[in-house]
Structures are given as C-alpha cells and as structure tokens.
Amino acid sequence: MSKVSLKVLTDEDVRRIHEASMKLLEEVGIEVEYEPAVRILQEAGLKADGRRVFFDPAYVQKKVAEAPHDFTLYARDPRHNVHIGGDDVAFVPGYGAPFMIEAGGTRRLATWDDYLNLLKMAHACEEMDLSGGMLVEPNDLDDHTRYLDVLYAHIRYSTKVLMGSSYGASGARDTVELLAPVFGGKEMLQEKPVVISLINTISPLKLDARQTGALMEYARWKQAVVIAALVMAGSTGPATLAGVLAVQNAEVLAGITLAQTVNPGTPVVYGSASSITDMRTGCVSIANAESALLNAATAQLARFYGVPCRAGGGLTDSKAVDGQAGYESCLMLMSPIASGVNFILHTAGILQYWLCMSYEKFVMDAEIAGMLRRYKRSIDVNDNSLALDVIKHVGPGGHFLTQMHTKQNHKTEMRKPMLSDRQSFEGWAKDRLTTEARATVLWKKLLDSYQDPGLDERLQKQLQTYVESRKKEIVK
C-alpha cells in the first residue's frame, strides 16, 4: 500500500454503498439493450424480464472475484508495457473531444492533423504511459470509418499501448484483427492483453447495445476493458453523492459481471467519470470538490472489490488555459492519485468538460501529472535520505550546495519542472510569458522531439489492406 493514501469513506460507508448497489441490482435490475448479453446472463441463471436483467448478489460477487487484481498491458515496445493495479498509476491523454481550443481561446472543430499531432505528442511525452484512444474526433474523416484510421495510426506511429474502439462488436473485432498480426496472432492475445478499451454505461442503470457489444467482444479475446459509469448528481443520479455511488457501483458491477460471465479472468478496470450537474443550467460540471470526492470514493470501492480503478483526469469546466483550468485540473488529478486510482484517462489536454482539447493544456496537464507522480512516490526514509553524516559534516550555519550527497541525490529527489516558471522577477519580466504562452513553446518542442519508431513495411501493407477492405464494407 502506497504511503500516500487518501480515504474519504469509512469501511462502514463502503459496506453500506455496496449493500445499496446489491439491492438496486437485485430489485430494480439493469436495462441491458443488447440481446446476446441478456441471453448469456440468463443462461448463467440470472432472471430477466424482457431487457431488464436482475442480478443476484451472490452471483455478482462470485464473478467480480474472478477478475484479476492487477494485470500488465503489453506494448509493441516492451519498454512501454504498463502495469495496471496495485500502487501504480497510468496516465492516458484526453479522449473523445470534438473541438480544439487554440491559444488565445478560439474554438474550432478538431481535424486529422490535430489527431496526428496529439498522437505524436502522446508518444513523445514521458508522462503519458499510453498513446490513448480517440484523442480528438477527426471531423474531416468519415465518421463511420474514422476509428479504423485512428487504430492504424496508433499502431503505426506509436509503440505505446493504445485504447481500442468501443464502436460496437464490429469496432472491437476490427481492433483485435488489426492488433493480432502485430503481436504474433490472436492466440497470443489470449495470453497477453495488448489493448484496453473504454466501455461506458448509460446512467441511470442501463447498458446500451453498442458499448455492450464491444465489451463482450473484447472479453472473448481477454482484452482489457475499463467499465465506467458517468452518473451526474442531480440529473442522471440523485443529488446526494452516496446515492450517486450506489447507482455507479451497480452499473459498473453489472458490466464486470457480464465480462467475467463471457470469459472469466478478463482484465477489467472499475471506472468512474461521475460528476455533478450545475443545478441552474443543467450543464455537467466535471471539476469540483464533489467530483474529487467521488474519485477518491471510487478508488475505495474498487479496492473493496479487488480490481484496478479508473477515475479523475486533468479535468476542467474552463474554456481557456487559465487559472480555473489550472486549479481545477490539479484538484482532479490530485484526488485520484492520492487515493490510489490506477488508470487516469483524460490526464492531459481537456478543456470545457471533455468537449475540447488544447495543445497548451496537454503540456500543462503533463506538468501537473509529473508533479503528482513525484508526490505519490512519497518520502523515502532510510540512512541515506536521513543524511545524518552530511548534516554533521556541514554543521550549524553551513550549506549543502557543494556536498557530494547533494550532487548525488537531488536529481532523483527533486523533480525538474518543464513548464513552471521559477525565475526571478527580473528574469520573468523580460518576456512576461504567461503559462499559456510558455505552453505554446513547450508543446511545439515536444512535437518536434517526436521520433518515428517505425513499423515493418510488410505489416504496414497488411494493416492498410485490412483497413481499406473494412472501409469498403462499412461505406457500402
């Protein structure tokens, strides 16, 4: 257990939320809008009335216990393998935004060029552990087939683990078909998860056809899934946070139960994007004290069930890379890291509640993530770090700048910032660059630093042929 361990619920609270969710699963049930899922759950002995499936608590607990406590995602380059679970935290870029906000605040539709830039930045950025999924919606590509371009690009331009398509069973199948030849065939995939995909529930208490189809397909291939609920307190869930957690927990456990029913041992991550509703306008608000509490509570619930956890992110409701964006994103990254969340989707780039990405915000969030990864490492206390010898040697009134101990330890002990300004006032006042202006310089530098990891040409051809043939089938 990490030394940094924030708790916002007592064990008794967790038990009561668990019991409330079990009641919901058993008495209200979950509306499952995907016939094959209803069928397999019925065959497993669960009662269903039409599409409403009633989950027996004993069955849910048995199946959830079959999910692995932790697992490794295998990357094309083994140096980028990622361990999901335990005390580790994986940072993943923003996901799914249709808009870009440029420096200065102009909002426009995201394009394929933006996509490739963000992909290269995600690959080059040390703080990002995965290359991510739908980094932005490339609006200039056909919306029915763009997921194929996206999958190919991730395999082609990055050797980090990617996130798969949740565009129904067929999107999942295409993801597996494209990854199989890269990792030595489908049989190999069964041994090693090489992709993780985002499966969202529909709150309250529903699983839709598209996401559930993808969930089942990935489970068949034993590929990892994040099953995430987005309950909005006050609109898609009760106004009270305990009730939000009860609804979220029921939805996520239903998803995990389904995955383990399809294929026991499928790696799953307990996910939450739960947040609140602005009660005056109905707008979602994703960065606030309440959402930060929900993140931490989610980590406790996931631990209770013995599965890894996803929550939080560099989240903000702000529309610009400004003070609000900074303080909200820091809170929404700090809370999950301090509470032991393992997978942080939307770590970098998000503005305006998941609707927008920003290059400047990407590097600002990467800076926050870097600071917090250091924070999570906590304080080592041992003979070397207590440094008694060197303190004695320097004695009262001296300084440590010229001690070998300092020279040997400072680089690992203190993280060097990449964006924060620590100059004197005079130094800063020469250019008076704001965070946003410095971030513009930094993201361009990051993009420039991208090095193409390459991909075997025969493999490239093979994957391109698959993408083209699938496009023809889909557009037909």
Add this chain to the structure above:
Amino acid sequence: MILDELKAAVMDGDAEQVAVLCRKVLDEHLNPVEAVEQGLIKGIEEIGRLWTEGEMFLPDVMMGADALKVGLEILGAELSKAKAAAGDTDRRGRIVIGTVKGDIHDIGKNIVSAMMTAAGFDVFDIGYDQGVDVFVDKAEQVGAQIIAASALLTTTMDEQKELVEYLKSKGLRSKYKVIIGGGPTTQGWADGVGADGWAETANEAVALCHKLLD
C-alpha cells in the same frame, strides 16, 4: 384566492395540487381564462424571473413546467371554448422539440423544453430517438412554427441535416423555422445544414425562438 393558490402550486412544482385546483375551477364554473393567465402563467413567469436572478434552479423550472402542463391539460377544453366565445385565439408560439434518431440523450432537450414552456411557448415534446418524419408529422398536426432538434453525438448530428432535407423534399421547408442544438453542434454546423438557428444554452434557445417568431 384560487388564483394565488394556482400560482403558488406551479411555483412549488406541485402537479397534484395544480390538478386539484384546476378541477375545482371546472367544478365551480370559475373563469378558466383567468385561472390560466392570472394563476398558472403567473407562477411560471415568477419561476422564470427567479431563475434569471439565480434564486431558483433547474428542478424548480422543470417541475414548474410539468405542473403547468397538467393544469393546461385539465383546463384545455374549457379554455378553448371560453376563448372562442370571446373571439380570442391562442397566439402563443408552438414548438415541436425532440432528440434525433439514434440518440438517447434527452436531458438537455428536456431542459430546453421546460425553459420554452416557462417562457410561454406551447411546447410539444416528442421524446428521444425520433426520426425526421416524426418531427414533421407532429409539427403538421399541431400547427407548429418551430421545429427544434437536439443531438449529443457526433454520429447523430447528421440527422439534423436530414431534417432540413426532409422538409425540403416534402415542400415544407418555408413553413417552419428549424433550430438545432446539442453538445457537438455549432453555429457553423447550423449554417452548413441550412438550419434557421442554433443555440448553445437553454436560455439562448428561448431568446432565439422569440427572435424567430417576432
């Protein structure tokens, strides 16, 4: 007295109390026009005012709008009779609103619907996952002036364009003002698909309707 009670019941979002009071209006042969204009509508107007001032919240607006609808349904027949007798016709703007086919996200649409009701429009909400034909059939049936279509997904936005095309194909385009909205939509998108208007928030949508019907 009953007028104050009607106003208060709408402001409390108490649909049951509104129903009790409206039945009393009918049973005791009180003036239905007065009950609506001096009672129910006063309540919803007050909610609108307090919402603007930040003193009331969405649940107040939405429950108030629901309570108002219950009252209007009960008094509807008598109201029309009384108005016809007085040679007065209902001049409130009529709006058909819904979420497009393939899209089940209706919270935003419900909020806009409630705000339009609170602003005094006659709103016909056809729900979510509705084809363009359902929008147009409803508009034809109720004699609407505005059709409002919501989409939250980039994959369902095309239905908004489809709505405009469908109206054109039926020769009905000039008969209706088409307005669109939803998370991924923009003014540029609205212009591109040939809609008459776009709004980002519920109160902007209400302002847009006022402008279009001016």
